[in-house]
Amino acid sequence: MIERLKQFEDWARACIHVRCGFCRENCPAYSQLKLDSYAAKGKVTMLHHILKGTLEADAAVAERVFACTNCGLCDVACGYDQSRAIQQMKIALREYGVDIPEGYDRISTRTREMGNPYSADVSEGSEYLRSIPESRKQNAHYTLFLGCTQIYRDREGIALLLRILRSAEIDFQVLNEPVCCGSPAYRVGDESQALEQANSIKDLFAQSQSENVLTSCAGCYRMFSRDYPALLNGPPEFRTIHLTELLKEVVESGGFSLSPLDVTVTYHDPCHLGRHSGLYEEPREILMSIPGLTLVEMEWNRKFAKCCGAGGGFRSGLGEDAIAIAASRVREAEATGATILVTSCPFCLRNLRDGAESIGSGMEILSIESVLARSLER
């Protein structure tokens, strides 16, 4: 544990001496749970005392540390990469044998035992994937990787996605094995399971000769493009493209014939895609290419965007709090006057929908694919 955390010693010391607390601003864990110990400062203070030997790493520490969506807002506020320190604390606590709160631990156990964080039937998932005509295709330019949330929780979303790719005449094949990218396990500190998933994925892509991997999930995208290079000690032998990057190119080259949509929408930046990967403008350019559509911004957008509350295992660990955080983001969206809240991550989509339902909001929560499909339909 000490070895893993030692690299953050100077940051932690600086933090406890400056006493600024900027990291509390919009931290979803602090905003919802109201105690300083849930903000980055509290977590980093615990790190400092664990290193000094004045705090025992126990279940009470784990309860505070794991209550983090890994949104990265504290990095923006602080200037230090505190979300990375917190991620390493999760890994260190797990390796040290501390009891991990059940909801977070369930994600890791399910991935280990069932191959996905939902405990879903992998053979049924495989059968479903094999029913997609493009799963029998070979040597296509893009390999579409469908993540666990899509396969087991959002098949309507997959149907829309396939329709859009076919309509744009994209040369793609679908990976027909439902293998988790490892992001859910990694975000709850299970580095060894994440590495196992990364190796399985690497082998599958090598077997299917996939050089260009396409994903519409922000979590899978960050995992492949940002986390795999560190986990695998070098960049993987495939390039990862997020759907919004590809669709922006299609839109720019006039590849869609779009009919007017007279709507006002606002866009929620998924943390994995925005703050952690820098893709802010691509989704906005796609939306603005739709004739008649007006895009308005929420008060907190792009690198300052508030988190939906779902990530880092928070939805599994503290479900009602995750939905309350999403509800607050929906309220922010309502204040713009928009009638549709758009996002580009299936996991944000689910949590924002649950948040909207919990407050009886009339706002529609749609994926970017759904909005585009409506414009194609006319």
Ligand code: SF4
């Ligand atoms: S903003 Fe950074 S330095 Fe300031 S209290 Fe938070 S974690 Fe510490």
Ligand code: SF4
């Ligand atoms: S990563 Fe997000 S949830 Fe975690 S401490 Fe930082 S601001 Fe809070």
